[in-house]
Amino acid sequence: MRILMKSVDMVAWFTREGIPHPVRYKIEDNEEVQVVKIEHIVFRSEEKLAGNKMLLFRCQGIINNTLKEFELKYELQTCKWFLWKI
Secondary structure (H helix, E strand, O other): OOEEEEEEEEEEEEOOOOOEEEEEEEEEEOOEEEEEEEEEEEEEEEEEEOOEEEEEEEEEEEEOOEEEEEEEEEEOOOOEEEEEEO
16 A cells, blocks of 8 residues: 545545545546545544544545555544545
8 A cells, every 4th residue: 555645525424423434536636537436444443643633444446447445534624535545
C-alpha cells in the first residue's frame, strides 16, 4: 500500500447515530475520473490526525478490474473524505 491522502467525492449513508458508511467514491487525477464502488468494509476505527478526529475505513473495491484494498478517512470536523492508502 502507498500513502496518498487525496480528497475524494463520496456517496455514503449515515446511521441515526451519525456513523457514515461509504458506498462509492470518485477521484479525479490528471483529467481522468474514476469511480470506485466499495464492495466490502473490512474494519472501521477512530483516530486522531494532527488533533483532528477521523474515522478510518479499510475497504475493498474493484480498481482497474482488480479487487484491491484501500483506506479511506472521514474527517469529523469538516465532513471531508480522503483516500488515504491504496
